[in-house]
Amino acid sequence: MAKVEKRILNRVEGEVELKLVWEKGRIKDAFIIAPNFRGFEFILENKPLLDALVITPRVCGICGHAHLIATTNALENLYRENGYEIEVSQKAQLIRNITLSCEIIQNHIRWFYLFVIPDFLKFNTDLKDFYPIKGEKWRKAVYYSSKIVKIIAIFGGQWPHTSYSIPGGVMCEPTQMELMEAISIVDNVLEYFENDVIGMNIDDYFSIKFLEEFLEKSKGDLKKIIEEAIKLGFSDIGKAYDRFLTVCNVSPFISQGVTRRKKCNFDVSKVEEIETFSFLENGKSKFSKGKYSWAKAPRYEGKPFETGPLARRINNEDELFINLTKNFKGYYIPRIWARVDEIGKILVAIKKYLLNINLNEPSYIKPKVDIKNLEGQAYGFCEAARGSLIHKVIAKEGKIEKYDIITPTVWNLGTRCKNYLSPAEKAIIGLSDKLKAEMVVRSFDVCSVCTTH
Amino acid sequence: MKTLLWLQGLTCNGNTQSLLNAENPYIYEIFSKINLLYHPSLSIENNLNEIIDKILDKEIKLDFLIVEGAITKNKNFCKIGNYSISDLVNKLKDKAEYIIAVGNCAVHGNLPAVYRENKDICGLQFKFEEKKGLLPSDFKTKSGYPVINITGCPIHPAWFTQVLMALYYDRKISLDKFNRPKEIFMYLPHDGCTRNEYFEWKTEAEEFGHKEGCLFYNLGCRGPMTHAPCNKILWNRISSKTRAGMPCIGCTEFNFPVRENFFDTKKNMGIPEDIPLGVSKRAYIMISGVAKTLKNERVSKKLEDTE
Amino acid sequence: MPKAIQKEKKKLEIVKVACKLFAQQGYYNTTIPDIAKELGMSVGNLYNYFKSKEELAKYIMQYSSSLLGEEIKKINEMNISTKEKISLLVRRFIKIAEENPELIDYFLRVFLSNREVFSGGCEGFLCVQEVVTEIMLFLEEGVRKGDLRNQDLFTAFVTVMGPLGGLVFLKGENMLMKTLIEYADELAENIWRALKAG
Numbered sequence: 006m007a008k009v010e011k012r013i014l015n016r017v018e019g020e021v022e023l024k025l026v027w028e029k030g031r032i033k034d035a036f037i038i039a040p041n042f043r044g045f046e047f048i049l050e051n052k053p054l055l056d057a058l059v060i061t062p063r064v065c066g067i068c069g070h071a072h073l074i075a076t077t078n079a080l081e082n083l084y085r086e087n088g089y090e091i092e093v094s095q096k097a098q099l100i101r102n103i104t105l106s107c108e109i110i111q112n113h114i115r116w117f118y119l120f121v122i123p124d125f126l127k128f129n130t131d132l133k134d135f136y137p138i139k140g141e142k143w144r145k146a147v148y149y150s151s152k153i154v155k156i157i158a159i160f161g162g163q164w165p166h167t168s169y170s171i172p173g174g175v176m177c178e179p180t181q182m183e184l185m186e187a188i189s190i191v192d193n194v195l196e197y198f199e200n201d202v203i204g205m206n207i208d209d210y211f212s213i214k215f216l217e218e219f220l221e222k223s224k225g226d227l228k229k230i231i232e233e234a235i236k237l238g239f240s241d242i243g244k245a246y247d248r249f250l251t252v253c254n255v256s257p258f259i260s261q262g263v264t265r266r267k268k269c270n271f272d273v274s275k276v277e278e279i280e281t282f283s284f285l286e287n288g289k290s291k292f293s294k295g296k297y298s299w300a301k302a303p304r305y306e307g308k309p310f311e312t313g314p315l316a317r318r319i320n321n322e323d324e325l326f327i328n329l330t331k332n333f334k335g336y337y338i339p340r341i342w343a344r345v346d347e348i349g350k351i352l353v354a355i356k357k358y359l360l361n362i363n364l365n366e367p368s369y370i371k372p373k374v375d376i377k378n379l380e381g382q383a384y385g386f387c388e389a390a391r392g393s394l395i396h397k398v399i400a401k402e403g404k405i406e407k408y409d410i411i412t413p414t415v416w417n418l419g420t421r422c423k424n425y426l427s428p429a430e431k432a433i434i435g436l437s438d439k440l441k442a443e444m445v446v447r448s449f450d451v452c453s454v455c456t457t458h
Numbered sequence: 459m460k461t462l463l464w465l466q467g468l469t470c471n472g473n474t475q476s477l478l479n480a481e482n483p484y485i486y487e488i489f490s491k492i493n494l495l496y497h498p499s500l501s502i503e504n505n506l507n508e509i510i511d512k513i514l515d516k517e518i519k520l521d522f523l524i525v526e527g528a529i530t531k532n533k534n535f536c537k538i539g540n541y542s543i544s545d546l547v548n549k550l551k552d553k554a555e556y557i558i559a560v561g562n563c564a565v566h567g568n569l570p571a572v573y574r575e576n577k578d579i580c581g582l583q584f585k586f587e588e589k590k591g592l593l594p595s596d597f598k599t600k601s602g603y604p605v606i607n608i609t610g611c612p613i614h615p616a617w618f619t620q621v622l623m624a625l626y627y628d629r630k631i632s633l634d635k636f637n638r639p640k641e642i643f644m645y646l647p648h649d650g651c652t653r654n655e656y657f658e659w660k661t662e663a664e665e666f667g668h669k670e671g672c673l674f675y676n677l678g679c680r681g682p683m684t685h686a687p688c689n690k691i692l693w694n695r696i697s698s699k700t701r702a703g704m705p706c707i708g709c710t711e712f713n714f715p716v717r718e719n720f721f722d723t724k725k726n727m728g729i730p731e732d733i734p735l736g737v738s739k740r741a742y743i744m745i746s747g748v749a750k751t752l753k754n755e756r757v758s759k760k761l762e763d764t765e
Numbered sequence: 766m767p768k769a770i771q772k773e774k775k776k777l778e779i780v781k782v783a784c785k786l787f788a789q790q791g792y793y794n795t796t797i798p799d800i801a802k803e804l805g806m807s808v809g810n811l812y813n814y815f816k817s818k819e820e821l822a823k824y825i826m827q828y829s830s831s832l833l834g835e836e837i838k839k840i841n842e843m844n845i846s847t848k849e850k851i852s853l854l855v856r857r858f859i860k861i862a863e864e865n866p867e868l869i870d871y872f873l874r875v876f877l878s879n880r881e882v883f884s885g886g887c888e889g890f891l892c893v894q895e896v897v898t899e900i901m902l903f904l905e906e907g908v909r910k911g912d913l914r915n916q917d918l919f920t921a922f923v924t925v926m927g928p929l930g931g932l933v934f935l936k937g938e939n940m941l942m943k944t945l946i947e948y949a950d951e952l953a954e955n956i957w958r959a960l961k962a963g
């Protein structure tokens with residue numbers, strides 16, 4: 006007889022419930038339940054178009070900036086769809102990249118140290134330093150993740166929840182001195198990353214192509230956790246579908262694409278959202294039998310895809326990660342590693358962006374046409390901390406008629422469809438340990454507030 | 459050791475994220491002084507129900523109950539285990555010395571309360587402007603305070619930590635009409651804004667992307683009509699929206715989620731409909747007329763070109 | 766009579782006479798001794814009230830502005846419809862014009878045509894601020910209540926003040942067939958129709 010068990014997953018962004026169906030000591034079926042719903046897409050209806058810049062960041066307290074960038078992008082695309090040029094200076098583009106990148110770094114540091122590592126403390130591991138609140142490593146993670154978002158405040162006034170990016174550019178006009186302050190922050194966080202997180206020089210780290218090489222050379226926290234994970238038997242668990250999705254290019258280390266065996270270009274028209282198991286159907290709440298979560302089920306060509314840093318590594322054909330997916334039968338470890346790896350890549354990129362800003366360019370170029378005159382629909386895309394974020398706006402008479410948000414977490418942790426479980430559900434089938442199942446779910450970086458919004 | 463329990467209703471977690479940015483004291487310094495019983499994002503153990511039972515059995519004394527997020531009784535829209543957020547608040551409301559609502563959602567209902575399908579969304583003691591929250595309008599905790607409200611979307615960590623510390627050291631705090639700590643919310647973002655000189659001389663930014671110019675007249679800045687010390691206690695201890703160039707959107711006020719056109723100043727015949735707090739429209743028009751006519755050389759140039 | 770009030774009264778007398786002379790002979794052709802002579806006072810005494818001809822010229826504007834401003838302020842504070850306010854505004858303006866024709870003359874012939882005199886401290890709207898402020902308040906309230914069409918301040922402003930000034934100008938030129946007040950209703954209706962919403 007199958008036994009059903011419900012567990013609340015804490016230490017994620019928002020809370021998620023796990024319904025596990027056990028049979029013969031193994032998980033036979035798993036439901037990831039996002040129980041909270043605020044109705045952002047409906048709150049947005051009938052609002053003036055630019056107000057979306059204020060509202061969408063409030064979908065999520067940890068990745069709100071990504072929503073801002075996706076909205077900006079959608080509104081700029083709406084101009085283009087209406088046949089109007091919209092000019093954005095390279096300076097504004099770089100500043101947007103910088104602030105978005107800082108949010109991602111913040112997210113990855115907090116996720117690794119505050120959400121992932123504490124699980125390892127439950128096994129008899131010697132990781133005292135990582136203990137929440139008391140541990141030196143936990144404290145450093147809080148300190149440096151807060152430090153990096155100061156850069157967002159320099160350009161955007163504050164983090165969380167600024168709306169300083171707008172169709173046509175950004176609202177700030179930084180001076181050289183502010184750029185210098187931002188650069189010192191990056192240098193400082195980079196030093197922390199080298200000393201603590203990877204425990205080696207960043208260039209040496211980037212030259213690594215193999216697991217063994219890393220374990221040999223690194224003295225950092227990442228290595229410690231990977232070794233623990235291997236010891237605890239995580240090498241073979243956590244695989245989802247081996248299908249990866251990335252919707253944006255972020256120079257120089259993220260390239261868009263859809264990989265399943267082969268890599269193809271991403272095409273948004275192949276995305277659909279299935280509502281069969283979601284409480285939300287046709288814009289109305291419905292609680293009929295079988296429905297179990299507020300999340301929908303996004304599919305690409307009818308198939309579930311994993312998105313996020315691991316997907317970005319795979320789609321970027323990163324040698325180290327292609328090798329890691331061969332080393333590890335399960336993807337728990339590569340998934341965690343990819344997030345941490347991204348911190349380094351982004352830090353180096355931010356510094357380049359900062360040094361490349363030409364302060365003589367305008368921050369903002371006012372669109373020639375008032376946004377109230379735009380009609381029709383447009384998409385906005387963004388690579389957020391947890392993966393690919395898609396916004397779709399439909400405008401009518403200067404207002405939002407409909408707004409659709411497909412978050413990275415809904416790709417990874419949404420509901421099932423008739424044929425497929427969601428990637429995270431799939432990844433825990435067959436496990437015999439509920440703690441490990443929770444850990445695998447957390448490896449996707451759960452954010453229930455984004456999943457349902 | 460005093461104790462603190464953190465609950466979340468309908469929220470984006472932004473207040474928790476903001477709190478993690480706290481300096482003086484850092485979050486780990488607070489929780490070295492105060493015993494954190496449970497926080498959904500930070501606690502290692504998932505034992506909320508056990509803790510609540512112990513509080514109800516008086517095994518644990520609860521000093522600070524912190525609520526983040528809007529309140530609803532409807533478990534279809536917000537569920538914590540088998541309970542709704544209002545179930546949990548109701549269980550604990552008479553046990554806590556202090557209840558602090560953090561963020562506009564917990565205080566006023568905020569954006570979630572705008573959603574049509576679930577009508578019962580509200581704040582702890584308010585729904586928007588009215589005292590029609592979950593708890594009765596005359597509700598007081600054991601300490602004699604009503605729910606202490608820290609508004610903001612999100613809160614600045616210091617607004618919360620400074621109040622928490624004051625209560626920790628048994629100091630009295632006074633509250634404004636929305637039960638917000640007066641010493642925090644008596645300031646306006648306008649106070650200390652680097653653009654104040656431009657405001658004074660009515661030199662208005664015509665468009666975004668400039669260090670110069672006040673954002674009040676054209677770009678919707680709510681700095682002079684909003685209660686929050688954003689230019690006194692800087693955000694992330696480094697800047698603020700208006701310093702960077704973004705208009706204040708009035709995120710600490712009850713009407714934040716129902717206001718529209720955030721980047722446009724509503725004007726009637728060229729006169730702002732809402733004017734700075736404490737000034738009559740007559741006085742505002744007079745002063746602006748004078749300031750506009752008498753030019754200040756400095757504010758009419760790019761800063762780099764000033765003497 | 767207390768000294769201060771006496772002084773104010775005297776100032777007023779000077780204003781009336783100066784107004785008339787400025788308007789009749791032109792600003793530059795009128796000297797302080799001319800004004801003193803007309804008033805039957807010594808030049809030295811006149812300087813006790815105004816330190817220069819320019820100061821006197823500016824004072825006249827401030828005085829007229831506050832006279833009219835006070836009246837409009839009273840209307841603004843009344844609890845009546847925007848349309849009724851326009852009608853009252855027109856009537857009060859006409860009444861002041863009839864009682865103080867020299868002030869209107871002064872405004873049209875001196876203030877508007879000798880702007881250089883009014884540059885130091887009286888530029889723009891500075892000397893006539895009370896009137897401008899009250900008109901702005903009136904217009905803003907009209908839009909806020911949904912009675913008036915939202916538009917640029919200046920177009921609305923001249924739509925109110927232009928016809929009033931025009932009418933008293935015609936009166937001054939002796940072009941009108943009827944008394945000023947007989948035009949009040951029609952003029953108020955015109956202003957209302959020009960400004961009203963919808």
Ligand code: SF4
Nearest residue numbers: 651672673674679681
């Ligand atoms: S930008 Fe806003 S806060 Fe700053 S001076 Fe102007 S009105 Fe005040």
Ligand code: SF4
Nearest residue numbers: 686688706707708709
């Ligand atoms: S400046 Fe205004 S919108 Fe920004 S945080 Fe302060 S009160 Fe909120």
